[in-house]
Every structure is written in C-alpha cells, then in structure tokens.
Amino acid sequence: MPISGDAYKQLGRAAAGAVSVVATNGKSDGSILALTVSSFSTLSFDPPLVMFAIQHNADSYTAMVESKAFGVSLLSMEQADVAQLFASKGSAKTQNTTFELGQAVPVPLIPHALAHIECTTSQVVMSGDHVIVIGLVEAARTSQRRPLLYFARQYGSFTPLPHLE
DSSP: OOOOHHHHHHHHHTSOEEOEEEEEEOSSSOOEEEEEESOOEEEETTTTEEEEEEETTSTTHHHHHHOSEEEEEEOBGGGHHHHHHHHSSSSGGGTTOOOEEOSSSOOEEOTTOSEEEEEEEEEEEEETTEEEEEEEEEEEEEOSOOBOEEETTEEEOOOOOOOOO
C-alpha cells in the first residue's frame, strides 16, 4: 500500500533541490508560458538530456507538453522573487518580465540566472498526476553565481563545507 499524501508531502519537503524556471513560447501569438520547478534534473550525458516534471493542472501544462522546445533557467540566489512569481498561477506573471532568447534555440530565458539550458523536446512521459518532459540539450551556459535552492518550503542557498582531508 502506498504512503499517504501527507507523508509524501513531508518526504518532498526533505529533499533540497535547485530552483528553475522552465519557459516556452506560446502557439502563434508570441506569448510566453513559464513556471517554477524544483524537479529539473540532468538525465543523460550521451545524448545530453535533461528532464522536469509538470502537474496536469498547471497553467502551462498544455503548452509545455505540446512544445517543440523549452528553456531552463537555473536561478541564482538573488532570484527568489522570480521563483515566487513563476510559482504563482495565472498568465499575467510573464507580462512584466524581461526574457532573453536562447542563442541556438529561440526559447525564453531569465536574465542573470545561474545557468541557461536550451532544449528541443525529446519525449513526454505520462506518470501519475504529472508528466515528465525530456529535452535534448542544444546549448547551455553557466555563470559563477550562487544557486537558489528550495528546502522545507523555503528558499535558500548553498554553503560549502570546509575542505575535509
């Protein structure tokens, strides 16, 4: 018998994760659809694949599932307000946000992020109340910024341990 929903939520809160904004272009109207995810992960080195999960009732679910390409912006420590904005419901969140376009794939990216990843959609896998979107990495770049992390329903960052010998 699977664990209860409450127990599962407690488990999820115990897993620290990087915070990302995944964004894609709207159908033909030039709109941008974006959401905050903590489920982003690298998947494969050869070929270079990444993945994220999105719940069926998310505002941008249809656009993400039907998209041929998406951008991932791994947020930096200074971007907790961006994470909070894109974790909210509604389409207005993209209207006053500045995006930059990917260099290899014209996908929306959040400026000043820790990393940018430009992907073409490789596969969409239905699983429970989420889908897993897998992307082929066409281009990526990183910066020297510090990561934004999510743990126990709070944003924070990473502090390295002193070198152990």
